[in-house]
Amino acid sequence: MKKIIATLLFLSAIPFANAEDPYIEELYDLYCSTCHGVKGSGAPMAFTNDWRPYLRKGMNTLVNNSIQGIGNMPAMGTCSECGPEDLEDLIKYMSQQEK
Amino acid sequence: MNFDRIPLSRRNLLKVSALGAVAGGSLSTTACSSNKPQEIGIVNEDGKRILPWSNWSGNQNCQPNDRIVPRSEDDLLKLLREGNQKIRMLGSGHSFSGLVPTDQTLVSLARLRGIENVDTESKQVDVLGGTRLSQLGKELWDNGLSIINMSDIDSQTFSGAVATSTHGTGRELQSISGQMLSSRFVTANGDVVNCSPTENSDLYYASGNHLGALGVMTRSRIQTESAYHLKEHSWMMSEEEGIETAAELSKQHRHYEMFALPHSDYILGLTLDQVSEDEIPESQDENVGDAYEAFRMLSNVIDYMPFARRWLVNYGAGSVKPETRYGTSPEIFGNLRDIRFNEMEYTVPAEYGPQCLREILHKIKKDNIPVIFPIEARYVKGDDFWLSPFYKRDGFAISCHNFHDKDYKKYFAAIEPIFWKYEGRPHWGKIHSLTALNFAGRYERFNDFLKLRKELDPNDRLVNDHLRKVLGLA
Numbered sequence: 001m002k003k004i005i006a007t008l009l010f011l012s013a014i015p016f017a018n019a020e021d022p023y024i025e026e027l028y029d030l031y032c033s034t035c036h037g038v039k040g041s042g043a044p045m046a047f048t049n050d051w052r053p054y055l056r057k058g059m060n061t062l063v064n065n066s067i068q069g070i071g072n073m074p075a076m077g078t079c080s081e082c083g084p085e086d087l088e089d090l091i092k093y094m095s096q097q098e099k
Numbered sequence: 100m101n102f103d104r105i106p107l108s109r110r111n112l113l114k115v116s117a118l119g120a121v122a123g124g125s126l127s128t129t130a131c132s133s134n135k136p137q138e139i140g141i142v143n144e145d146g147k148r149i150l151p152w153s154n155w156s157g158n159q160n161c162q163p164n165d166r167i168v169p170r171s172e173d174d175l176l177k178l179l180r181e182g183n184q185k186i187r188m189l190g191s192g193h194s195f196s197g198l199v200p201t202d203q204t205l206v207s208l209a210r211l212r213g214i215e216n217v218d219t220e221s222k223q224v225d226v227l228g229g230t231r232l233s234q235l236g237k238e239l240w241d242n243g244l245s246i247i248n249m250s251d252i253d254s255q256t257f258s259g260a261v262a263t264s265t266h267g268t269g270r271e272l273q274s275i276s277g278q279m280l281s282s283r284f285v286t287a288n289g290d291v292v293n294c295s296p297t298e299n300s301d302l303y304y305a306s307g308n309h310l311g312a313l314g315v316m317t318r319s320r321i322q323t324e325s326a327y328h329l330k331e332h333s334w335m336m337s338e339e340e341g342i343e344t345a346a347e348l349s350k351q352h353r354h355y356e357m358f359a360l361p362h363s364d365y366i367l368g369l370t371l372d373q374v375s376e377d378e379i380p381e382s383q384d385e386n387v388g389d390a391y392e393a394f395r396m397l398s399n400v401i402d403y404m405p406f407a408r409r410w411l412v413n414y415g416a417g418s419v420k421p422e423t424r425y426g427t428s429p430e431i432f433g434n435l436r437d438i439r440f441n442e443m444e445y446t447v448p449a450e451y452g453p454q455c456l457r458e459i460l461h462k463i464k465k466d467n468i469p470v471i472f473p474i475e476a477r478y479v480k481g482d483d484f485w486l487s488p489f490y491k492r493d494g495f496a497i498s499c500h501n502f503h504d505k506d507y508k509k510y511f512a513a514i515e516p517i518f519w520k521y522e523g524r525p526h527w528g529k530i531h532s533l534t535a536l537n538f539a540g541r542y543e544r545f546n547d548f549l550k551l552r553k554e555l556d557p558n559d560r561l562v563n564d565h566l567r568k569v570l571g572l573a
Contacts, residue, residue, distance in 0.1 A: 030231065034254065067139050067150055072439055075153035078191045078254060081168045081209035084150065 024089050031079040035072075036094055042072050044094075051095035063087050152205055154192040156441050156503040158530075161200035168207045172285065172317050178206070179315075179560075180289030187563050188311045190259020191231065193252065194528035195441055197565030198262070198311060208258060211317060214238045222323045223280065228258030228316050232275070236429035244323040248272040248354070249432035251475075258316040263528035264308045264487045266496065267432070268356040268477035270349040270449070274489060276307035277482050278321045284314035287556040302555075305548050307484025310527060312552050312561055312570065328376055329431040333369040334421040338460065341366025345453045349478045358473040359456060361463045362409045365416035367473070371431065379425040395438070397471055398502060405469065412471055439503035440472060443511045443530045444496055445523035446488035449478060452495020455521040459497065459514050470510050472500040485544035488524040496526070527569070535571025 028036075028046070035043040044050035054062060066087045069075035076082055082090070140150040143164050153160045165184065169175040179186070187201040188208065199205070208229030215225040222244055226235060232253040236246055248267040255265055257275070261282075266274035281295035284302065292314065294302035305313060336344075341357055349355040354371035397415055401408050424431070447455045456476050463470065475498040481489045488494060499514060501507040511530055518525070524541050525531035539545045549570060556562070562572060 030234065034233075064139050069153060069157055074155040074192065074439060075157065076150070076192075078155060078193075079209070080152075080166075080189050080192065080207035084148070 021089070021093075024086070024093050027079060027082065027086060027090060028093060031077045031082075032090060032094060035077075046094035047096055049097055051097075055095055059088060059091065062091050066091070152189065152192070152199065154194060154199065156195055156439050158195055158441050158503070159197055159200055161202060161205075163201055163203060163205040165204045166207070167204060168210050170210045172211065172291075175206070175211075175285050175315060175317065176289050176291070178204075179285060179287060183560075185560050185562070186287075187561065188258070188315055190229075190256035190262070191254050193255050193259065194263060195530050196528055196569075197563070198528060199563075200565070201563050206315065208256060208315070208317070212256075214242075215318075216320075217242050217244075219243060222325065223320055224323060225318050225320050226257045227318050228256065230257045231255070232257065232260060233429070233433060236432060239323055240326055240427060240429050243326050245326045245428040246432070247278050247322065247324055248275070249428075250275065251356075251432075253433055257319065261307060261316065261319065262309050262311050263526060264482075264484065264489065265528075266477070266479045266489070267354065268479065268496075269354045270478040270493070271480055272354070273480045273482045274307075274487065276484050276487065277480070278323070279307065280320045280322055282306050282319040283317050284555075285317055286314040287558065287560040292555075301547070301551055304483055304544075305485050305551050307482065308486040308488075308527060310486070310566065310570075312566055313555050314561070327373045327428055328379060328425065329371050329428055330374045330378070330423065330425050331369065331371050331431050332421070332423045333367055335365050335367050335416055335419045338364050338366050338457075341368060342453045342457050344368075345456075345476070346450075355478060357456075357476045359460055359476065360412055360416050360473055361460065361468070361470050363412040363416045365413065365419075367416075367419065374425065383424055394471065394473075395502070398505070401469075401471060408469075408471065409464075440500040441503055441507045441530060442498055442500045443507075443515065444498040444526040445515075445518035445531070446479065446494035446496040446526070447518065447521040447523045449493040449495045451521045452476065452478070452497070455495070455517060455523070456497055458517050458520075459499070462514055462517060463510075466513060468510050468513055470499075470501050472502065474499050485548050486527065486538075486542055488526060490524075490542060490544075494524075497523075498526075498529075534568055538569060539571070 032046065035041040036046040039045060044054055063084055066073065066077060067075065140148055141162060143149050149163060149166055151160065151162045167178055169178060185201060185203040186206055187199050188206050189199045211227045211229040212234065213227055213230060214235065217224045219242065232249060232255050235257060236249060236253065239245055248269055250260065250265045250267050260275045261279060264274045264276055281293060284292045286292055292299060292302060294306055296303055302313065306316065309316060338359065341359065345357060348368060352370040352372055356369050358367040393415060397411055401411060459474065477496045479489050479494045479496055481491055481493045484490060499511065501510055515532060525533055559572065566572065
């Protein structure tokens with residue numbers, strides 16, 4: 001039970017990216033939606049609770065994984081214009097459960 | 100290689116239930132990571148954190164000391180005029196050869212994207228160099244236009260696609276470069292040069308496969324068509340029927356391609372033809388295939404049971420039913436799901452293509468090469484671009500792949516000599532073992548390309564180790 005509460009507290013503490021940020025939305029449409037917007041691609045689906053187990057790894061780990069690529073995800077998700085801050089914003093944006 | 104084109108279903112494969120359990124176990128571990136949080140990259144002398152670069156499949160990597168994303172052509176001009184570092188451009192990282200890696204400045208045109216100056220009368224538009232092909236298809240559609248032909252992966256940037264003669268399929272259709280009417284380059288010295296068949300024509304004919312060695316291609320004017328819809332049809336046939344009917348089917352359809360399944364007795368045929376909107380049925384069958392999962396699963400099962408390879412692949416291929424779908428050109432050309440792989444592709448003269456493919460499939464079986472990844476075969480019309488694999492001849496491009504996390508080197512080394520036997524020319528952005536000496540014998544304008552490159556980049560600012568090797572530079 002303590003673990004569940006701790007997880008919920010952790011998740012609620014993550015500051016979500018501003019969904020109104022048009023640049024982050026554009027980056028999502030261009031680079032991320034190809035996999036994170038398609039069921040069955042193997043990637044956690046944007047705007048669903050698929051992200052919950054990933055968020056437990058911590059934001060630094062998730063950003064590093066996206067920089068280097070992991071599993072079927074290519075390095076930087078092929079976003080050559082993205083910096084670490086953009087990748088963090090994109091993770092926060094996609095891990096919103098509703099949009 | 101677009102897995103979505105192959106309507107293979109994992110559910111059918113899982114009917115081999117005991118094997119499914121093995122495969123499921125293997126798959127479930129792929130998302131795990133034991134990476135510990137750490138700062139990746141370097142801090143350069145300007146105090147800026149610079150991330151490393153890796154291509155899409157992960158077989159090419161580098162740590163540049165600067166990364167620049169110009170927001171305008173003026174920014175790019177300033178960089179080239181005032182800087183003195185060596186520079187390489189990256190598109191979307193879809194090249195498997197070493198075209199991009201540098202330890203100095205890596206430039207992305209990602210902010211120079213979109214289309215401009217749309218002329219619906221002539222159906223011509225300007226495309227900025229950093230525009231993704233998928234974005235191009237959608238923006239053209241919004242303007243009542245469609246791209247003439249498209250590669251089966253559409254995440255490349257326009258300039259990157261042109262740099263390596265990226266192509267789709269169609270006996271009467273040229274590569275993406277063939278749709279280019281004129282282009283603008285910013286040279287290594289910071290000059291702006293326009294080119295077309297009537298202005299700086301040498302640069303134009305070199306630009307259709309420019310390798311990022313002639314300057315930075317910032318925009319092109321391209322020819323398009325009125326927006327059109329497509330019907331896609333795929334079906335499985337025997338290997339022999341696939342080989343024997345390839346040439347004829349390529350003449351009957353606007354686009355024809357084949358996916359040969361190594362170690363199986365099958366080839367998948369796939370046609371695309373233009374249809375009017377009225378011909379599209381109101382309800383369409385949903386794509387039942389999840390070919391990515393299916394092939395990945397098969398591959399994992401075969402790792403455990405290599406002796407059952409042929410039976411398993413035939414079992415999977417035999418479960419594939421004919422499938423038809425309709426849609427707008429960007430929908431049908433588009434590729435939503437993907438899987439990472441490494442690839443070798445050679446283009447042989449069109450008339451030798453089916454025979455070359457047959458020999459490759461035979462070699463894989465005879466030597467028991469451990470690969471099940473489908474081999475893609477496409478027809479492409481010849482063009483006049485100096486280093487294009489389709490230069491002055493219609494081609495049959497054969498693409499061999501393996502999963503990004505499986506060894507590909509032995510497989511490619513075994514089949515590459517077959518391509519040479521059939522006068523094959525490698526795709527410049529894919530894996531091959533040729534050097535400048537080999538290219539000089541394959542391209543009659545090779546030395547003209549070298550001469551032009553030296554004029555445009557006398558100090559070799561745009562040269563990296565890979566270009567030194569394939570262009571034979573000191």
